[in-house]
Amino acid sequence: MGICREGIVDAIGQTPLIRLRGLSEESGCEILGKAEWMNPGGSVKDRAAWSMIRQAEQSGALYPGGAVVEGSAGNTGIGLMHVCAARGYRCVIVIPETQTQEKIDLLRVLGAEVYTVPAAPYSDPQNFQKVAARMAAEMDNAIWVNQFDNTANRDAHYETTGPEIWQQTEGRIDAFVSAVGTGGTLAGVSRALKERNPSIQIVLADPVGSALYNFVHHGEPSPTEGRSITEGIGSSRVTANLAGSEIDDALCVPDCETVPMVHRLLREEGLFVGSSTGVNVSAALTLARRLGPGHTIVTMLCDGGARYASRLFNQEWLAERGLGPV
Numbered sequence: 001m002g003i004c005r006e007g008i009v010d011a012i013g014q015t016p017l018i019r020l021r022g023l024s025e026e027s028g029c030e031i032l033g034k035a036e037w038m039n040p041g042g043s044v045k046d047r048a049a050w051s052m053i054r055q056a057e058q059s060g061a062l063y064p065g066g067a068v069v070e071g072s073a074g075n076t077g078i079g080l081m082h083v084c085a086a087r088g089y090r091c092v093i094v095i096p097e098t099q100t101q102e103k104i105d106l107l108r109v110l111g112a113e114v115y116t117v118p119a120a121p122y123s124d125p126q127n128f129q130k131v132a133a134r135m136a137a138e139m140d141n142a143i144w145v146n147q148f149d150n151t152a153n154r155d156a157h158y159e160t161t162g163p164e165i166w167q168q169t170e171g172r173i174d175a176f177v178s179a180v181g182t183g184g185t186l187a188g189v190s191r192a193l194k195e196r197n198p199s200i201q202i203v204l205a206d207p208v209g210s211a212l213y214n215f216v217h218h219g220e221p222s223p224t225e226g227r228s229i230t231e232g233i234g235s236s237r238v239t240a241n242l243a244g245s246e247i248d249d250a251l252c253v254p255d256c257e258t259v260p261m262v263h264r265l266l267r268e269e270g271l272f273v274g275s276s277t278g279v280n281v282s283a284a285l286t287l288a289r290r291l292g293p294g295h296t297i298v299t300m301l302c303d304g305g306a307r308y309a310s311r312l313f314n315q316e317w318l319a320e321r322g323l324g325p326v
Contacts, residue, residue: 008086009054012039012046013160017168017298022268023285028293031284033301034165037273041079043303044161048147048184049079051156053087056143067092067142071132073181073232074103075303076147081110092142094132096120099231102307122236149240153184154191161185162192165298174295175201177251177284179233179276180212183242185300190245204250205283205299207258210234212242216250224252229259229311229321230275251283258282259323262305262312272305275312 005011017032024031036044056062067090068080077093084091093107097116107114115135120126129148136144147153165173176193178186190202206213208226212235215221221238228234235242258278265271265281280299288297311317318324 008040008082009050012041012050014164015039017165018269018271018301020265020269020281022264023281023288027285027288029288029291030296031281031288032169032296032298033271033277033281034161034298035301037301037304039079041075041082042307043075043079044185044300045075045303046079046082047156047160048153048182049076049083051159052145052147052150052152053080053083053089055150055152055155056145057087062089062143063141064088065141066090067136067139068145069132069136069139069142070094070145070147071127071129072147074099074107074307075232076145076182077107077112077114078103078110080145081107081112085111092132092135092139094128094135096128100308100311102310106307147184148182151241153182154188154241157185157188158192159188162189165189166193166196169296169298171196172296173197173200173298174291175203175284175287175297177203177205177280177287177297177299179205179207179230179279179283179300179302180210180235180242181233181276183235183239183245186247187241187245190247194246201248201287202246203283203287204247205279206250206252207234207279208252208254211236212238213250213252216247226254228255229323230255230279231308233276233279249287251286253279253282253286255321255323259312259318261285266305271301273301274303274305274308276300276302 039046069092071094092113096119098119207228207230211221261282262278284299
């Protein structure tokens with residue numbers, strides 16, 4: 001009998017690295033993607049979801065019969081719902097109404113109590129995270145997860161994702177590239193890899209309109225020009241998860257590069273992925289061209305494309321935004 005995992009939480013992590021053949025051959029570098037859609041909840045956010053719930057259990061903040069409340073663009077909420085179902089908690093998710101209907105519907109199918117709210121900046125009291133915080137405060141035996149500033153998020157990647165990448169590459173890695181939403185993935189992986197080899201480059205991939213490209217290059221978060229169709233990445237501020245992270249460089253990736261990359265990955269590699277992966281892989285290819293042949297670059301294949309099919313794979317929707325045909 002093969003390896004048996006003890007429940008869904010034990011099945012989170014240990015995702016494979018996939019060599020992106022076409023991009024590797026084109027660049028002369030090894031471009032490797034970590035297949036995070038293979039987590040039980042279908043995305044990289046499963047790692048943080050379990051880490052944050054586990055920390056709340058260990059601290060005594062969350063106990064049997066409790067409720068887990070969070071503001072999420074979708075994937076963290078989906079990961080939380082899977083873990084809550086396995087651990088016996090009620091799950092309440094507040095999600096901006098601008099997110100795809102696929103993610104909203106999936107949350108409800110899984111059993112989450114879902115509340116959609118208009119999209120609002122973090123400074124606005126009606127921002128989805130602040131609405132979730134108020135809801136949790138008004139409930140008995142409930143926690144607000146606070147994924148952006150709960151450092152159990154980045155701890156998940158320091159303890160699992162980073163060491164996995166090091167082991168899977170046998171330490172032969174020159175750079176790690178990742179987009180940032182909460183900052184947990186980049187921060188945790190950066191710390192884990194830099195402890196093992198300080199010369200590994202950590203590169204932040206940022207969609208247009210986000211403030212983190214300028215934060216890395218100029219020390220202050222200020223938005224780049226434009227607006228992106230990507231979901232769940234980009235930020236107007238430096239979160240507690242991201243604060244203090246060692247980041248060597250940042251690349252700004254426009255949608256006109258992201259969308260074709262997503263479609264290229266499907267055509268050439270058979271990989272059906274979402275827009276954040278398009279940002280990551282586009283940035284990895286740009287970095288490979290800058291570094292030159294012979295380097296190994298790892299990035300994240302964050303989630304699957306089915307959660308974005310009505311937009312990212314809808315030629316009419318894309319064309320209306322000046323992004324089609326692909």
